[in-house]
Amino acid sequence: MAIEDTKSDSIARRIRENPAPAARWAVVMAVLVIVEFGALWGGIMALPWDVPMDLLTGVLPGAAAGAVAGVASVFADAGVWLTDLPTLLSREWIPNQGHRVAGGGWEGTFLGLEPAYAWLVRVALVYAYAMFTFYWVWRGYMVFRRHYRYADWTPADDMIDRFRGHNWGKFGLVLVMAFVVMAMFAPTVSPTTMEQNIMDPYSHNIEYYNEDADQVMETTAGQANLLSMSEGVQGNFGLWSYDEYDRFHPTGTFTNGKDMFTLTAYGARISLFIGIFASALAGGIALSLALLTAYYKGIVDLATVVASDAFMAMPRLLVLIMLVTVLADHWVANIYSGAFIIAFLFGIWGWMGLWRAVRGPAFQIVENEWVMASKGFGERPWRIVKKHVAPYVIGYLLIYLSMSLGGYIIGAAGLAFLGLGVTAPTPEMGRLIAAGQSLVTTQSWHISIIPGLMISALVLGFNALGDGIRDAIDPKTGGDDAAGEAAAAGGGG
Amino acid sequence: MSQSEYADDQRADQQALLEVDNLQTAFFTDKETIRAVDGVSFDIDRGESVGIVGESGSGKSVTARSIMGLVETPGRIVGGSIRYKGENLVGKSDEQWRQYRGGEIAMVFQDPLSSLNPVYTIGNQIKESLRLHQGMRGREATQEAITLLEDVGIPDAPRRLKEYPHQFSGGMRQRAVIAVALACDPDLLICDEPTTALDVTIQAQILELLENLKTEHNLGIMFITHDMGVIAEISDRVNVMYAGEMVESAPVEELFANPKHPYTEGLLESIPSRNERGTDLATIEGEVPTPNEPATYCRFAPRCPKAFDDCEQVHPVQVDVDDQTQDHQAACLLYPEDVPQNEAVKLHQSRDEQAGSEVSE
Numbered sequence: 108m109a110i111e112d113t114k115s116d117s118i119a120r121r122i123r124e125n126p127a128p129a130a131r132w133a134v135v136m137a138v139l140v141i142v143e144f145g146a147l148w149g150g151i152m153a154l155p156w157d158v159p160m161d162l163l164t165g166v167l168p169g170a171a172a173g174a175v176a177g178v179a180s181v182f183a184d185a186g187v188w189l190t191d192l193p194t195l196l197s198r199e200w201i202p203n204q205g206h207r208v209a210g211g212g213w214e215g216t217f218l219g220l221e222p223a224y225a226w227l228v229r230v231a232l233v234y235a236y237a238m239f240t241f242y243w244v245w246r247g248y249m250v251f252r253r254h255y256r257y258a259d260w261t262p263a264d265d266m267i268d269r270f271r272g273h274n275w276g277k278f279g280l281v282l283v284m285a286f287v288v289m290a291m292f293a294p295t296v297s298p299t300t301m302e303q304n305i306m307d308p309y310s311h312n313i314e315y316y317n318e319d320a321d322q323v324m325e326t327t328a329g330q331a332n333l334l335s336m337s338e339g340v341q342g343n344f345g346l347w348s349y350d351e352y353d354r355f356h357p358t359g360t361f362t363n364g365k366d367m368f369t370l371t372a373y374g375a376r377i378s379l380f381i382g383i384f385a386s387a388l389a390g391g392i393a394l395s396l397a398l399l400t401a402y403y404k405g406i407v408d409l410a411t412v413v414a415s416d417a418f419m420a421m422p423r424l425l426v427l428i429m430l431v432t433v434l435a436d437h438w439v440a441n442i443y444s445g446a447f448i449i450a451f452l453f454g455i456w457g458w459m460g461l462w463r464a465v466r467g468p469a470f471q472i473v474e475n476e477w478v479m480a481s482k483g484f485g486e487r488p489w490r491i492v493k494k495h496v497a498p499y500v501i502g503y504l505l506i507y508l509s510m511s512l513g514g515y516i517i518g519a520a521g522l523a524f525l526g527l528g529v530t531a532p533t534p535e536m537g538r539l540i541a542a543g544q545s546l547v548t549t550q551s552w553h554i555s556i557i558p559g560l561m562i563s564a565l566v567l568g569f570n571a572l573g574d575g576i577r578d579a580i581d582p583k584t585g586g587d588d589a590a591g592e593a594a595a596a597g598g599g600g
Numbered sequence: 601m602s603q604s605e606y607a608d609d610q611r612a613d614q615q616a617l618l619e620v621d622n623l624q625t626a627f628f629t630d631k632e633t634i635r636a637v638d639g640v641s642f643d644i645d646r647g648e649s650v651g652i653v654g655e656s657g658s659g660k661s662v663t664a665r666s667i668m669g670l671v672e673t674p675g676r677i678v679g680g681s682i683r684y685k686g687e688n689l690v691g692k693s694d695e696q697w698r699q700y701r702g703g704e705i706a707m708v709f710q711d712p713l714s715s716l717n718p719v720y721t722i723g724n725q726i727k728e729s730l731r732l733h734q735g736m737r738g739r740e741a742t743q744e745a746i747t748l749l750e751d752v753g754i755p756d757a758p759r760r761l762k763e764y765p766h767q768f769s770g771g772m773r774q775r776a777v778i779a780v781a782l783a784c785d786p787d788l789l790i791c792d793e794p795t796t797a798l799d800v801t802i803q804a805q806i807l808e809l810l811e812n813l814k815t816e817h818n819l820g821i822m823f824i825t826h827d828m829g830v831i832a833e834i835s836d837r838v839n840v841m842y843a844g845e846m847v848e849s850a851p852v853e854e855l856f857a858n859p860k861h862p863y864t865e866g867l868l869e870s871i872p873s874r875n876e877r878g879t880d881l882a883t884i885e886g887e888v889p890t891p892n893e894p895a896t897y898c899r900f901a902p903r904c905p906k907a908f909d910d911c912e913q914v915h916p917v918q919v920d921v922d923d924q925t926q927d928h929q930a931a932c933l934l935y936p937e938d939v940p941q942n943e944a945v946k947l948h949q950s951r952d953e954q955a956g957s958e959v960s961e
Contacts, residue, residue: 257762404673405673475714475717476709476710476711476714476715477714477715477716477717479670479709479715480707480709480715480716480777480780481717481728482670482701483668483670483701483702483706483707483709484701484702484706484728484729484732484733484780484781484784485698485699485700485701485702485703485732485733485784486702486728486732487698494717494720494728495717498719499719
């Protein structure tokens, strides 16, 4: 790029000088966000925001706490209102819940289609929308790179190029994205709603066509569920099936007649929350400790080694089982149906491997002369490591995190399988697998197998993505280097 | 330097900016204790540049790091004092010492390639110093950073500010490092071989720059190098170090005209340009010993062409080289020159014992 370009001041100024590409991009992006804002916001609102707020109000003195609580409730109301904004791809626009009519055909569904196809259209549109949005974000980066970036080339470009040539990594990215979309748009991609299916089935009426009476009748969802249970030989509603009440179940019904797909879609939310929250916590602890030990070395390092050995010496799963049991009656255990405490404990018990993985690089970086130089200029220790060491270490940490993330998800599912952790009625993959365990040899095999396959795919996706990121960041590793595999195997998880 | 120029500065009258007295820094390893700095004393005034010269491994850099309080484990200062503006820095906690780093004493490191972080722009790194020591932010800091870059002779400063270290040449980078140090607004600048990594023409420019900055900012400069030519260029006063000890100390002209210590003589003979064409360059045979035990003898004796028996028995201390010459000390049993040899040896012996008993107290 020409020299004169480099004179411009900041990104804002560069955009002012050449606004067209940025404007074009921003308009499309704005449309994309606006049409689905309610759904996107709903995904964010699904997180347990009340927990930090409650903690905050608990800590603050009376008046301030009241003020904070007031502000928070305004935000919560605004959030709920925003969540209820109509979206382009909502179930109201493309309904799949309808009933047969006497002469064949359907009523109440999208364009009178069979519910299966109505549902399929909606899911396909959601994924198309998501794919296009991701593409557009990527395109935004390319617009920035072509028109506004100060540098012609940065090392990140090479990383991205290496990742683009990494098929296994891209496969992982696609899997992870598919799950993120499913979790984000859970209310839209589910054939029925959370309230109707899980929370309050007896307050929701459904209409169905009764062949014996030859007329459309009405019943509650709960009542209908009783006759839609998958229990092996006694009755089964498997993949791609309709029940007696004209309801469509893409992946069959659960042992109590609830729709499996809805359960797994909402379960994906919980799983992702646990995985990401636990990773963030473990990663944060690991990074802080790595910076601390690298900077102070000596006794601090030794103490951390001993502490990490102590944590590692405790069998993680057993300790978690014990703590979940001990804390079962504590209010902490009720946050987000118990998902929070699981994620928290996984995070607390997850930092050791990560810390060991990034300790080495941190020690190496801290020996650079610019660290000594900034000490010489009287910089505070915390700022030195934050500014001069952390940026070099975070890359490594991300790789190991993406690999251990799957472990947390599997672990949480394992605990749920044992009956610990996320409590009913909030769906959790592990509990679904446990419930279907005895039916796995019968016609109702789907109850265990579907969530099992989904969680395996999710973990596989995160591992593949981690592989891809690692190879992309490290210029020395080729696509499938044996040394790289060995290094990856050393990661936590 | 002329004292009259700074006569109005009260502190400069009363005391030196930096007084290092009998500084001892040792590294404690499992195998041995290495006395990297073993009883070093020197002063630096405002507006004065003091050179410290010696071979690799003679303890120059450790002296500098001791003054900065940046000696890393397993090393630590075990004795002596470092008085900065009258305040003894030895024994201060790291946090107290941090108050002096940068704003009072700043350091320019040897390798300009590695003392700038490659992921931040030059401007970012200068502005960080400005924020820390002068509380400047935003536009004001940018303006000041441009001024600083211009001060150190970087053309087109506004553009250069936004460039990364790799876009700078070696000389430019060292200038940038000096600008970062100046952004702290220090009173004492420690330069640890700042020109070693640069070629000769750039070296000369940097030295000239430091000379100008010294006068402009009234800086005290401590200049560490192994290059006698550089020392001649920059210093007002020269201290020669050998194996952790100061072996000779004199004003620069005096040292080059009348080197007294055999080691200094050897060093000067090994400068190519000082010798006639066609003659072989003199070298000092052997290596700098590792000072791993208290000195009870002259550490230079094994390599010294003038060594005699007593050199193995008596530890020489710094004495005036003779009665006439002021301000010129050497730590060698041959001096003072104007007293008989055996008396000189006795003088060294008694002073060394005196010093030894002081330390043990």
